[in-house]
Amino acid sequence: MTRTAIIHRMVMPTHTCPWGLKARHLLKSRGYRLEDHWLTTRDEIDAFKAEHGVATTPQVFIDGQRIGGHDDLRRFLGLKVRDPAATTYTPVLVVFLTTAVMAAMLSLTLYGTPLTVRTGEWFIALSMMVLGMLKLQNIDSFSTMFLNYDLLAKRWVPYGKVYPFAEFGAGAMMVAGVMTWLSAPIALVIGGIGAVSVFKAVYIDKRELKCACVGGDSNVPLGFLSLTENLMMIAMAVWMLVMEFTGSLASMTM
Template sequence: MATRTADHATTEKTATLYRMVMPEHICPFGLKARFLLRRKGYAVDDRWLKTRQQTDAFKAEWHVKTTPQAFIDGRRIGGYDDLRRHFGLTVREPGDTSYRPVIAVFVVALLMAGASLLAAGQPLVSPQLLSSFIAFAMCILAMLKLQDVESFSSMFLNYDLLARRFVLYAYLYPFAELLAGVLMLAGRLHAVAIPVALFIGSVGAVSVLKAVYIDRRELKCACVGGSSNVPLGFVSLTENLMMVAMALWMLAVASG
């Protein structure tokens, strides 16, 4: 029994982690690195750098620019990103494109649409689910753009045909999208919501088709705000076509 315990102790995976833990600052990447090491089955020798002087001295000793720094079997692995690479995990590089923001928007919008129908006692499997989903998605996308209208407008001007002729349109677009989405959810003022959604959706779809599929330009999409790395193309086209479809469906319902 004692031999088993000794064998277990000698085979236990251990790692040493140096991270900043100061009264005014606890490094978030240090916490992530410790969490990752423990998740991978390592017993962590957690060593705190409690002052700026200790941190600077550690960096100078190991010739590194940042902390935390992880060591496994006496070998320096590096910081949090290096640790992820060591374990074969993905690391997002600056400028990498990603559809994750858009996926998150659509999933949340769908969940909100379903929740609103359940709260109203309506069946989930119905045309109302799709219309509510589109309206919620429009509101969320507009909110993301409104976080930084200046950055959004700069990215939007790269490809939107109308905004290039009338720059003010780039600033008004998020407000128009939000207005149409809110009115659609409320089921009010169709005379405003339908033309707005139809107009901005149609102009947007034509602009994306020209920029991506005719001119073959590689651009970033402003659909989730001005700081996104979502490629312009299918996603932005889908956003605009959803608005057009929603406007036409509301028009058909109102006419019927």
């Protein structure tokens, strides 16, 4: 038997409520027969809220029972509702997946295969650039969160605003394979300080903090992936210095 759902949602000339559209889609996808009622003016919206004693729209009714808004509907249907305050590693994992694909495609284009030594180098360097970019989107927010755990930033506050530029710039030079004498020491210093800071905060002090690695507005927990970001920079710096040194030796012996 097909159940009937009634939805009251905001559809105004200058604004259509996205949660109303999402709730309507959920109902249709679950096979409900839908009565879609539009609230097209502010007066209509205020009158509807007052009549039903609710603070928001949309509002869904199923078989005469008020279910509530979009999140209430998801709960009613047995679907997961995201907690905006919950911590998640998803932003960092998305960055690493994106830069890994970018590095593989660059290698495929230039060398005919997606897996080369340069793939690994580009992966780390591109990750540094993307992570730096995310921090630079709101540098004040990033630097404030950074002060919670970074040891150098606590002693010299401006370092919180220097760090994203250093990370982005070192990554850019590493992508191009130029100025290793500058990019490698930068990565070694900021990666080293970062690794020690994260290790102390998480594994020694046992603090539960949010990581500023993808910007100051993220819910990424400070932990293993945060430490990985810094260890990757250290590894890349050491690798490039070794390659530079062995390259110099080879040219001297020729």
